[in-house]
Amino acid sequence: MIPVTILIVDDRPENLFAMQQLLEDDPNRTLLLAHSGQEALGLLLSHEVALVLLDVQMPEMDGFETATLMRRNRRTRNIPIIFVTANHTERTHIFQGYAAGAVDYLPKPVDPVVLQSKVRIFEDLYRQRKQLEDVNARLDAKVAELERLRFELEEKNRILHTLSLLDGLTGIPNRRHFDDTLRSEWQRMLREGSPLGLIMIDVDHFKRFNDHYGHLHGDRCLKRVAGCLSAVLKRPSDFVARYGGEEFAAILPATDHAGTCHVAEALRQAVEHLAIDHAASPTTDHVTISLGAASVIPAPGCHPSDLVCAADQALYAAKQSGRNRWCYQGCQPDSCIHPLT
Incomplete structure (x- = not known):
């Protein structure tokens, strides 16, 4: 009592x-x-x-x-x-x-x-x-504990959400984050009437690199390339992601044809300056990248996949032309030439 x-x-x-x-x-x-x-x-x-x-x-x-x-x-x-x-x-x-x-x-x-x-x-x-x-003190303690647990859960969910948008190997955004960002930037440029640039990037002869040096060195190479690409893009709105395998992609809001080509060359030179040995490459003795550049002013009726398709075609052309270079492909499907009204 x-x-x-x-x-x-x-x-x-x-x-x-x-x-x-x-x-x-x-x-x-x-x-x-x-x-x-x-x-x-x-x-x-x-x-x-x-x-x-x-x-x-x-x-x-x-x-x-x-x-x-x-x-x-x-x-x-x-x-x-x-x-x-x-x-x-x-x-x-x-x-x-x-x-x-x-x-x-x-x-x-x-x-x-x-x-x-x-x-x-x-x-x-x-x-x-x-x-x-x-009783009130115990309830207050329970409420405080629940509030602490809620905060911890929100923080863990935030971390999990962040991790779900990052590539596990390179630490840069993953394909899912790329798709979300491309859609949102496409809509933003559509509203603003501004151009949107896209660069698809592929590490040249990467399978041969893995076969020659082993997958552990291959992973290290991809990490260095990812860090290099990220360092080149200076604007807060610029975005680079691992697209898949040895492929990367860069989204450049408010960037026209000339600006997209300028960034593509800067990316190519930066990776070449890493001077990562690649004895198995038929192109050169160090790691290089090939790039496909495209840009467009989004219009009603167009779709972000049109821009991805144009950049992919440009990347294919760069590979066919000898690699360690970039090519530009205009994004002009019928839906963009004759937009819906």
């Missing part, structure tokens, strides 16, 4: 002793005794008290003044006060007590049965309040 503390305040020692004798039989009850209002206020600041039995007639600071001061202090303002007084029949006296903050009156001489009954009522109320506070 929750223990309770009761403060008894009376300037007469014999009254304190009598009240103490009536209430000290409960092992879950602690009694504090104060001989004055000043002493009572001091005890209230250092103890948690469930009930105050307060004598009204006291010298220097009477019960009304003590109660009034209790109600002005945030720590003690809600502690129940039962006034103990011999002058309990005068209405003015009673109203003054209630105005000071009393919740009940006990007449002197105190009836033991009435005293025990009233004290138990306020003890029960105190215990119920403490139990409610404990």
Whole structure:
């Protein structure tokens, strides 16, 4: 059972002793005794008290003044006060007590049965309040724990979502992220009436590289190429992804024919400057890339796949022309030449 503390305040020692004798039989009850209002206020600041039995007639600071001061202090303002007084029949006296903050009156001489009954009522109320506070504290802790778990789950979901958009080997965006970005940038350029550039990139003779050096070195090569391509693209909106296998793709928003070709050459030179040995290459003795460039101003009726198809055709032409180079292919299917109205 929750223990309770009761403060008894009376300037007469014999009254304190009598009240103490009536209430000290409960092992879950602690009694504090104060001989004055000043002493009572001091005890209230250092103890948690469930009930105050307060004598009204006291010298220097009477019960009304003590109660009034209790109600002005945030720590003690809600502690129940039962006034103990011999002058309990005068209405003015009673109203003054209630105005000071009393919740009940006990007449002197105190009836033991009435005293025990009233004290138990306020003890029960105190215990119920403490139990409610404990339940609320546990609920608050549960809510805080659930909030922490929710935050952790959201963070894990965010990380998982990020990981689902990245290529596991190279760490750059994957094919899924490429497809989503191409669609969104296509729509954005359509709204703005701006050109969209696309470059398809293939590592030359990569199968021969793997066969000659092994797949572990092949993976390292792809990582270095991916990092190199990413480093070349400076604008925040530029985007490079691993398209699949040894193939990469770069999306260049607001980039026309000339700009797309310029970026393609910059990418080609950057990879060549890596100087990764490729003894099995019939093109040169180091790793190179072939690139297919295309650009278009999106129009109603056109589709992003039209641009991918044009860049793929340009990549095929670059390979057929000897590799380690780029070719440009205009994106002009019938749907773009004669857009829907």
